[in-house]
Amino acid sequence: MSATYNETDISRRDFLYITTGVVGATGTALALWPFVDQMNPDASVLALASTEFDLAPLAEGQGVTIKWRGKPVFIRRRTKEEIEGAKKVPMSELKDPLARNANLPADAKATDENRLKDANGKFNEQYLVQIGICTHLGCVPLGEQGEYHGWFCPCHGSVYDTAGRIRKGPAPRNLDIPPFKYVSDTRIVIG
């Protein structure tokens, strides 16, 4: 090192090194972002907005699976027994006490009614609309099966009741209710 170095020179150098380093690191991070973000859902995927469904042809005790945003959605016209079964469950017995209904506030309780409501709070206790994806690892549960005669996931044994609420097994949450609304008494729009 040269003898002409003094204290101010060194701190001046340090400052230049550090600022150059910070600018370089920030620039690299910013340049990396497009390579990371390109993996997120693209515009065409995001554009798949809504699906309309006519409830009228459904017979009591019949369920169908339709596709919305690439996901299966269960629409079921429940029987009297199923409705009664879901209603009489005390809240304290539920593994997940929250409604998980996209149309309600996040802290809404998982009552049978709250599992049915649309974006305007309207509901028909016969019609249950839910995303047919097990909240454990994403399998599609089987209908009218399991201990509560609701849904049963064959992958890892999660059991849902007739309101789609998790009762047994590894799944952490009730089946999700998608955003939807009744456009008439027998027609809904999902999404």
Added chain:
Amino acid sequence: MSGHSTYDFKNPVVRWFDERLPLVSMVRGQLVDFPTPRNLNYWWTFGGILATMLAIQLLTGIVLVMHYTPHAALAFDSVQQIMRDVNWGWLLRWMHANGAAFFFLAVYIHMFRGLYYGSYKAPREVLWMIGVLIFLVMMATAFMGYVLPWGQMSFWAAVVITNLFSAFPVIGEPLVQWLWGGFAVDNPTLQRFFSLHYLLPFVLVGLVILHIWALHVTGNNNPDGIEVKSEQDTLPFHPYYTMKDLFAIVVFLMVYLAFVFYSPWYMGHSINFVPGNPLVTPEHIVPEWYFLPFYAMLRAIPDKLGGVLVMFGSIVVLFFLPWLDRAKVKSLRYRPIARVFFWIFVLVGLTLGVAGSQPPEGAWLLVSRIATAWYFIHFLVILPLLGVIEKPKNVPGSITEAVLARGGH
């Protein structure tokens, strides 16, 4: 890998080239004259077998890509076309699919060899850790390759495995959507898996080079776990171990090809002949056999995040193995108690494999819970404890001494 040549080549062209790029010296130093312990047994041939399997996977994979179409609407049909129309397509695809299974068979034997003979201990910790990293990349590669035929089992494997990442609080949901490129497993997911499935084998090649580099810095461990002390303890790699490895490779390939030719779908699942359908989950989802022990651990824990953490933890713990095992003696030949626990551990691993293939209920669930607990107890309690309480047998002074004591030569 090596510095300037210490060889004096007679051929003037070779000498001219080697003085400018010592490639010939390196090959001679590392693959021909490399001093290798004289007592290596057949368990040491699996490194060579693994290199062979990697080469087979690369070669078959590269040519399969010439016929495969990575698109959700076309992938399934293009694989069927490979099977029926492409010249030798059936052979290439069965070699590739069964090759993955035999690659894992070899890697498991290779890892258990390392566990038995203490090959992860000082000074080979980095060698071992690169090995664990290779195992992780292998698992990612195999999983993404399994998704590409886009049958029912392929599709739902992708769904279940990507959903593992949704277990993490807060970041889980956006992370999974980022992995999918959508709101469910779909065409964007297939295309990125294809890209990565093509990339990762080359990452593996790079890691394997580091693995061999680290091996050639410390030299091989050996069945007696005694470091090489003199030239008397070693043999040149060629012809002694090239021939031994080659013989083992041929035997291994015979078993592998017996499956390829006579029972190519023995390890497969017939439901994968049904095109992937996002609306219907198959009755009984199971991964390929080589993932079953980890699958059993995932399902043994009645909590989603807990299951995921335990499963990943079972690999992470391997990175720390060189420091968890406190014993100075390497080979279990001289550790009578540790040897018993090793075989219990092997049994636990196999049990987890069987449990992973069964539905997660009743007795099998209990069995997988006990086995999962034991897996971690083995690494976190038994190995550290044995290092303190076990009294090893007398270790011979050198490899030569050990060999001669057994009446060898």
